[in-house]
Amino acid sequence: MTKTIATMALVVTDYDEAITFYRDQLGFALIEDTDMGGGKRWVVVGPSNGGGAKLLLARADGPQQSSAVGNQTGGRVMGFVETSDFASDHADMLARGVKFLETPRHEVYGWVAVFEDLYGNKWDLIERTH
Known part of the structure; x- marks a missing residue:
């Protein structure tokens, strides 16, 4: 199953x-x-x-x-929005008024930036490289 x-x-x-x-x-x-x-x-x-x-x-x-x-995980990132085109989705989300808490950064696992939903819950926009 x-x-x-x-x-x-x-x-x-x-x-x-x-x-x-x-x-x-x-x-x-x-x-x-x-x-x-x-x-x-x-x-x-x-x-x-x-x-x-x-x-x-x-x-x-x-x-x-x-x-x-707005605080369902005690201030930690609560969700991960995975994308295959980080740059495009990041730019689109910015244009639509999504509040990012940091500039995009490259980590060992890929590109990531933390954003908030309308209540303040934290999310990652992420493009995994592996």
Whole structure:
């Protein structure tokens, strides 16, 4: 039996603002947006090419979840957006208003730069060389 990590939950403040960021600034596709009743929605975004894991954008419910928005990993990088064309994707993301926390750097594993999502969660844009 093959197992994969298919979808990860990301706690957000607002469904629509999160959709706008991940779709319009990162270039992800809106895969599903289903009304679950009672103000809840099942909102999934992911790479437009259909590869890789998807994100379930889950609106915070209550103070404990709200306190995790923007700091779901205690300040560490929480996600990795892998690309086959770092320079082009980096330039495109900058043009779309994505906030990078550093200039691109070359590491032993490839090109990388840390950016923030709309809530302050840290992500790596990375082009692996091996």
